[in-house]
Structure formats: structure tokens, C-alpha cells
Amino acid sequence: MIITIDGPAAAGKGTVSKVLAERYRLAYFDTGMIYRAVGLEMVLSGTDLTDEKAALKFAQDMTFEKMMALSVHPDFRSDIGGQAASKVSAMPDVRQALLKMQQNFALNPVFADGTPAEGAIYDGRDTGTVICPHADIKFFVTASTEVRAMRRFKEFVAKGMDTTYEKVLADMIARDKRDSERQVAPMKPAADAILIDTSDMDAATEIDVVSKLVEEKLSKIA
Ligand code: DC
Numbered sequence: 001m002i003i004t005i006d007g008p009a010a011a012g013k014g015t016v017s018k019v020l021a022e023r024y025r026l027a028y029f030d031t032g033m034i035y036r037a038v039g040l041e042m043v044l045s046g047t048d049l050t051d052e053k054a055a056l057k058f059a060q061d062m063t064f065e066k067m068m069a070l071s072v073h074p075d076f077r078s079d080i081g082g083q084a085a086s087k088v089s090a091m092p093d094v095r096q097a098l099l100k101m102q103q104n105f106a107l108n109p110v111f112a113d114g115t116p117a118e119g120a121i122y123d124g125r126d127t128g129t130v131i132c133p134h135a136d137i138k139f140f141v142t143a144s145t146e147v148r149a150m151r152r153f154k155e156f157v158a159k160g161m162d163t164t165y166e167k168v169l170a171d172m173i174a175r176d177k178r179d180s181e182r183q184v185a186p187m188k189p190a191a192d193a194i195l196i197d198t199s200d201m202d203a204a205t206e207i208d209v210v211s212k213l214v215e216e217k218l219s220k221i222a
Helices: 013-023 032-044 052-060 064-070 079-089 092-107 127-131 145-158 165-181 203-221
Strands: 002-006 027-030 120-124 137-142 194-197
Touching (some): 013 120, 027 092, 032 079, 032 092, 052 079, 079 165, 092 127, 145 165, 194 203
Parallel strands (some): 002 137, 027 120, 137 194
């Protein structure tokens, strides 16, 4: 079984993906991590983030192992990492170079320890439209920009990062704009995606709503 959950940053995709992955024994693929890895490698090596040729080379050389190694860097999840990821992900050649790596995971999904899984859950921007257009169940999860910025701000503060709500909000607006207006694979719901607005939901409610929808879909597929 393949489930895709797309939507903007801090909409609640990761939270629900992890619970569903556990419940249905699915491997979880946070596809934003590969763009973060490419972007962060460029930042750390002092490469100009508008250099498309260099970005393509970093993307072509990206592996799961490198991505996991970069994921422990403090800027991997910071605004610096998020903005860098958003910039490189707007480059068509970079997306093309990272396409197969993402699609192959659905053919042979494995857990972090390498054991085979019964399917996969993808979290991203274009996983229901481009990466896995034939997914069994697709969601597009969103929330108001202000709510998402507040969630992200609280996460950053909890991690001890020095930032302000206003800065997080401005970065989120810039990132949403770039992610939804880029020419290739812009962030948008698949035609057959179920739309969920989590603005007024806490995590437990969101998990409950999505789980019921998955059960409904599964009863129709079976
Ligand atoms: O989900 P995230 O915040 O970790 O994603 C970081 C950036 O990566 C996001 O701003 C856009 C890009 N991205 C993408 O273009 N396509 C995906 N499937 C996932 C992420």
C-alpha cells in the first residue's frame, strides 16, 4: 500500500505520517529531506544557491547515506535548511536527478534498519502528483499560514533556536510562494487527493480524522 501526504511546511504531515506508518507497518519517506540535504551541502561548501550546475552535481551525487549523515546538522531543520531546500527544489534538473531515488523507494520499501515494509507513506509536496501518481490513498494537508508559522516558531524555540515569530512567518510565506509557483512539480493537491485543513485541529484530532479516512478507503479497496 502506498499513501501520499502532501502540503506546505508545518501543516501536520510528519505527525500523521509517522502514526500511520507505525499502524500499517509502512516505511516512511520524508521526501523534503533530500532537498534539504542537497541545499545544506551547498550552504556548507559555500556554493551559491543560484548555481544550477553545481546544484545538479550535488543532486546527482546524493545518496540515502549522505542524506542521513547531513540530517543531524543543526541547520538541516532550521530556516536556513528550509530555504536552501526550497531554492534547489525549484530547479527542474535537480528534481529530475532526484526523481528515480524517490520512485524506487515505492518499489522496494524498507524500514530504517533495512527490513522490508508492506508499503510506504510519502510526505512531501508532489508525491501524490508526480512521485507516486498511482498511490492507493492521497492526502493534501494544509493549515493557515499564521497557524503553521506559530507551530514552526514553537518547534524552533523548543530546540533553543534564536528566532522570532515574525521571521518564521516571513520565511514561510516566501517558501510557500516559491514551492507553489515553481514551473516543475509545484505544490498542489492531486486531483484525487483528500483535502484536510488542520488549522483548528490538534495532533490527536488530525490523526483521528485521517485514520478514519484511511479505514474508509481501505474498506472500499478490499
Ligand atoms: O517538507 P520540508 O519542509 O522538509 O521540505 C523542504 C523543501 O523541499 C520545501 O520547501 C520544498 C521542497 N520539497 C519539494 O519540492 N518536493 C517534495 N516532495 C518535498 C519537499
